[in-house]
Amino acid sequence: MRTSPAIFLTIALTxxxxxxxxxxxxxxxxxxxxxxxxxxxxxxIDSSKIQLRRYKSGIAYGPIALFVLxxxxxxxxxxxxxxxxxxxxxxxxxxxxxxxxxAA
Numbered sequence: 720m721r722t723s724p725a726i727f728l729t730i731a732l733t734x735x736x737x738x739x740x741x742x743x744x745x746x747x748x749x750x751x752x753x754x755x756x757x758x759x760x761x762x763x764i765d766s767s768k769i770q771l772r773r774y775k776s777g778i779a780y781g782p783i784a785l786f787v788l789x790x791x792x793x794x795x796x797x798x799x800x801x802x803x804x805x806x807x808x809x810x811x812x813x814x815x816x817x818x819x820x821x822a823a
Contacts, residue, residue: 720801720802720804720805721802721805722798722802725797725798725799725801725802725805726798728798728801729793729794729797729798729801730794732751732754733751733794735750735751736749736750736751736752736753736754737749737750737751738750741753755789755790755793756790758789758793758797759786759789759790759793759797760786762785762786762789762796762797762800763782763783763785763786763789764782765804766780766781766782766785766800766804767781767782769804769807769808771785771800771803771804771807773814773815774803774806774807774812774813774814774815775812775813775814775815776803776812777799778796778799778800778803779803779815785800
């Protein structure tokens with residue numbers, strides 16, 4: 720997904736998720752928390768499949784780091800991930816340079 724639609728989707732999910740609430744016992748849970756808890760592991764698993772760490776990006780982390788990042792900073796990390804995923808799928812993402820290490 721391109722950057723602008725990814726940002727729009729994230730904002731829309733946040734606003735919609737904030738409006739819908741579930742009552743669990745005496746507490747109410749916003750739908751946005753459920754969305755975050757579902758999309759963070761998806762992004763982590765998918766990042767491993769598309770080998771996100773191979774590409775130049777500020778979000779090119781391993782699956783566990785990406786999962787934590789999406790949990791803590793979802794409003795920023797999730798659209799960034801979607802944008803990078805789009806670039807990888809369309810083959811416009813730039814690979815990191817491979818450095819050869821020579822054993823002495």
